[in-house]
Amino acid sequence: MTTSPFASALERREAATLGIWAFLATEVLFFGPLFFGYVHARLAQPDAFASGSHHMHIVLGTLNTAILMTSSLTMALAVRSAKEGKAIRAWLVATALLGLAFLGIKALEYVSEWPEAVQARGGEARFYFLYYAMTGLHALHLVIGSAVVGWLAWQAKRFGASRYTPVEVAGLYWHFVDVVWVFLYPMFYLLERYSA
Secondary structure, eight states, X not given: OOOOSOSSHHHHXXXXXXXXXXXXXXXXXXHHHHHHHHHHHHHHOXXXXXXXXXXXXXXXXXXXXXXXXXXXHHHHHHHHHHHTTOOOHHHHHHHHHHHHHHHHHHHHHHHHHHHHHHHOOHHHHHHHHHHHHHHHHHHHHHHHHHXXXXXXXXXXXXXXXXXXXXXXXXXXXXXXXXXXXXXXXIIIIXXXXXXX
């Protein structure tokens, strides 16, 4: 028989919540240098960044933003349903499928932008480097998030009003990934397009 280091479910929940917040803080530090690099490069070469932004597929970027924001809603509904002891599988499946739809559209976008990106020079090449690095890292986080949410959907019967912590922790991670996109979308698709 294994013993838990926690005396109660509340202690387990608090430890898990503290752990995910600490992890998300390290993720902010991970993304931070890339955001700093973007700001520095944009200030140094504004014309090249404006030119690069005009080549982004704004319709696909906007569609992906809508998909990801909808996935945030479905994830929040999954967490709420778990806390209330209601069925959560449909919300989790919807969240994972929306995440996969985002990734599929992003892959299409990558393929269509690649020929131009490899021919870019100077500041525009830096724009594309940062675009692929930052959105690629975001996509990797979304792949991980979709896998976790998919696993939770598969294990959905285990979660109820007294055991919702894994769903809540996954929800915090999912919302973090969405918040990162909320910054990436205007940086690459909107700022330079409408400031020029």
